[in-house]
Amino acid sequence: MGPMRVAVVGATGAVGREILKVLEARRFPLSELRLYASPRSAGVKLPFMGEEIPVEALPEGPLPVDLVLASAGGSLSKAYAPRWVEGGALVIDNSSAFRYEPEVPLVVPEVNREAIFRHKGLIANPNCTTAILAMALWPLHKAFHAQRVVVATYQAASGAGARAMEELLTETHRFLHGEAPRAEAFAHPLPFNVIPHIDAFQENGYTREEMKVVWETHKIFGDSSIRISATAVRVPTLRAHAEAVSVEFAHPVTPEAAREVLRGAPGVEVVDEPRNKRYPMPLTASGKWDVEVGRIRKSLAFENGLDFFVVGDQLLKGAALNAVQIAEEWLKGP
Amino acid sequence: MGPMRVAVVGATGAVGREILKVLEARRFPLSELRLYASPRSAGVKLPFMGEEIPVEALPEGPLPVDLVLASAGGSLSKAYAPRWVEGGALVIDNSSAFRYEPEVPLVVPEVNREAIFRHKGLIANPNCTTAILAMALWPLHKAFHAQRVVVATYQAASGAGARAMEELLTETHRFLHGEAPRAEAFAHPLPFNVIPHIDAFQENGYTREEMKVVWETHKIFGDSSIRISATAVRVPTLRAHAEAVSVEFAHPVTPEAAREVLRGAPGVEVVDEPRNKRYPMPLTASGKWDVEVGRIRKSLAFENGLDFFVVGDQLLKGAALNAVQIAEEWLKGP
Numbered sequence: 001m002g003p004m005r006v007a008v009v010g011a012t013g014a015v016g017r018e019i020l021k022v023l024e025a026r027r028f029p030l031s032e033l034r035l036y037a038s039p040r041s042a043g044v045k046l047p048f049m050g051e052e053i054p055v056e057a058l059p060e061g062p063l064p065v066d067l068v069l070a071s072a073g074g075s076l077s078k079a080y081a082p083r084w085v086e087g088g089a090l091v092i093d094n095s096s097a098f099r100y101e102p103e104v105p106l107v108v109p110e111v112n113r114e115a116i117f118r119h120k121g122l123i124a125n126p127n128c129t130t131a132i133l134a135m136a137l138w139p140l141h142k143a144f145h146a147q148r149v150v151v152a153t154y155q156a157a158s159g160a161g162a163r164a165m166e167e168l169l170t171e172t173h174r175f176l177h178g179e180a181p182r183a184e185a186f187a188h189p190l191p192f193n194v195i196p197h198i199d200a201f202q203e204n205g206y207t208r209e210e211m212k213v214v215w216e217t218h219k220i221f222g223d224s225s226i227r228i229s230a231t232a233v234r235v236p237t238l239r240a241h242a243e244a245v246s247v248e249f250a251h252p253v254t255p256e257a258a259r260e261v262l263r264g265a266p267g268v269e270v271v272d273e274p275r276n277k278r279y280p281m282p283l284t285a286s287g288k289w290d291v292e293v294g295r296i297r298k299s300l301a302f303e304n305g306l307d308f309f310v311v312g313d314q315l316l317k318g319a320a321l322n323a324v325q326i327a328e329e330w331l332k333g334p
Numbered sequence: 335m336g337p338m339r340v341a342v343v344g345a346t347g348a349v350g351r352e353i354l355k356v357l358e359a360r361r362f363p364l365s366e367l368r369l370y371a372s373p374r375s376a377g378v379k380l381p382f383m384g385e386e387i388p389v390e391a392l393p394e395g396p397l398p399v400d401l402v403l404a405s406a407g408g409s410l411s412k413a414y415a416p417r418w419v420e421g422g423a424l425v426i427d428n429s430s431a432f433r434y435e436p437e438v439p440l441v442v443p444e445v446n447r448e449a450i451f452r453h454k455g456l457i458a459n460p461n462c463t464t465a466i467l468a469m470a471l472w473p474l475h476k477a478f479h480a481q482r483v484v485v486a487t488y489q490a491a492s493g494a495g496a497r498a499m500e501e502l503l504t505e506t507h508r509f510l511h512g513e514a515p516r517a518e519a520f521a522h523p524l525p526f527n528v529i530p531h532i533d534a535f536q537e538n539g540y541t542r543e544e545m546k547v548v549w550e551t552h553k554i555f556g557d558s559s560i561r562i563s564a565t566a567v568r569v570p571t572l573r574a575h576a577e578a579v580s581v582e583f584a585h586p587v588t589p590e591a592a593r594e595v596l597r598g599a600p601g602v603e604v605v606d607e608p609r610n611k612r613y614p615m616p617l618t619a620s621g622k623w624d625v626e627v628g629r630i631r632k633s634l635a636f637e638n639g640l641d642f643f644v645v646g647d648q649l650l651k652g653a654a655l656n657a658v659q660i661a662e663e664w665l666k667g668p
Contacts, residue, residue: 152486172506196576227635237570281527300564301484
């Protein structure tokens with residue numbers, strides 16, 4: 001395939017802006033770039049390859065492009081994506097609207113690249129927490145066969161969008177000046193707090209964010225036998241998610257063997273020199289394409305187990321980068 | 335026993351100041367209160383029951399009191415506590431200097447009150463993370479028998495002392511004004527970051543903070559058979575520690591049964607109405623004597639398992655309150 005006509009829907013959002021940067025940095029082969037957002041944002045110009053590209057109000061009908069990278073929320077995708085597909089575009093959707101539909105591939109290219117080529121016009125980009133976890137878990141699963149996974153997350157404000165990042169900054173400022181911080185983007189004020197509530201609560205007591213880790217890991221790995229329990233917690237960081245992970249494997253495993261496996265895994269950077277104060281952190285993983293994995297040690301809870309800490313940029317591998325990578329692999333072909 | 339002559343060593347520190355407030359709020363029966371700190375702080379006056387009590391430089395020898403509440407670091411306690419004991423005082427020490435010595439009781443009164451009366455002059459106050467976890471885990475362990483525990487922590491700056499709390503605030507302010515935050519009290523800048531490094535790294539790849547949870551839970555519970563794995567993470571909160579906990583039990587358990595057990599547990603507040611946005615958080619648990627427990631749900635990783643979230647004030651149940659409670663129980667007698 002030659003250069004593509006590409007549309008970014010939700011171009012002015014936190015993920016949309018990162019998609020532009022990733023397309024530019026990776027020199028994605030495009031012949032035309034159209035930016036769409038709500039009518040409110042129409043007329044805004046966003047920089048791309050030295051030009052200023054105007055944002056258009058999203059039209060009702062199909063889009064005049066070959067590829068749509070959509071990041072404008074689930075209800076918008078649900079309504080519009082079928083029209084874009086009918087119009088002939090491949091849609092890579094960052095929302096959760098289609099992730100669980102059996103005929104829609106849900107893809108982390110490093111894990112299940114082959115699923116891309118089964119698409120029927122629509123490919124789903126996974127939840128950020130899941131994508132970041134999958135980068136570390138999949139190579140270990142292939143090598144040692146994961147049976148049980150317990151994960152506790154430290155999720156950044158960016159997961160709730162650009163407005164939420166802004167709220168964290170402005171409300172932290174208010175707190176420091178002796179005023180009570182307010183909460184609009186979050187269920188409670190986030191400055192100097194942690195909130196164990198992301199997305200809606202389900203009947204089983206888990207949040208939808210927590211269940212996404214279970215549902216999506218099963219679908220991406222093609223293996224529903226792994227027992228996964230997650231606690232998803234919002235913390236006052238800006239754009240990188242951290243996850244404390246404990247895994248029980250079927251096969252014997254050592255931290256050394258795990259490090260060797262992860263050093264050979266694409267998209268993973270092993271940052272595991274605790275004595276030099278080097279371990280994964282939002283401070284170092286923000287803005288980075290690779291996911292940082294470290295604090296790798298033998299689990300004290302499981303016989304064949306590992307504990308580790310993984311941190312990835314929520315807006316990059318957790319969203320924009322993974323979406324662009326799916327498009328790149330699709331261009332390369334099966 | 336009648337009213338006591340009490341000394342607070344490390345009176346100007348974050349824990350020391352809370353000890354004064356707790357003694358006052360609980361009307362601890364004291365006949366005299368002496369405050370000690372480093373010579374640098376001598377002359378400072380601290381408020382207590384409407385008076386201003388001067389801080390004295392800690393003398394080399396024994397102290398003229400019946401009870402010493404010490405919170406001035408491990409090396410100071412190691413050097414001085416034996417002299418205070420020789421001088422006839424009961425020493426309740428908040429450092430880790432003596433916690434693992436077999437003849438020194440390590441006590442959370444709600445768990446192992448009876449151990450208080452085996453003291454030989456010295457009683458150790460547990461690590462904050464352990465004390466807060468124990469409040470939720472012990473009642474559940476008694477009811478359902480915990481076999482495996484996986485815990486990931488969200489630990490506040492207060493665990494590193496008053497200067498660390500100040501650093502979090504001032505460096506957050508610098509960050510918001512476009513300057514790079516600095517780190518002296520922490521291994522890396524803490525504002526808008528999380529740091530999976532508290533206390534020194536051990537040979538097995540765990541930090542000492544993480545191993546304290548294992549060692550101290552075993553000692554306090556009198557049960558070394560529970561397999562515990564911890565990840566201890568510093569987060570940008572001020573004074574309440576949060577912990578995401580997954581437990582496998584020997585006996586069948588339901589969230590309803592667990593809630594009932596915890597509702598009857600002293601020092602525990604069940605905060606578990608997710609649909610009303612009520613769950614444990616540093617925002618609500620700070621300044622509170624009780625430890626908040628919520629997000630109680632059936633584990634998806636273990637057959638007989640629970641996941642829950644616990645938050646407690648690090649300076650109170652994690653330090654000052656527990657120390658004063660030990661003294662209160664000692665006064666009541668066996």
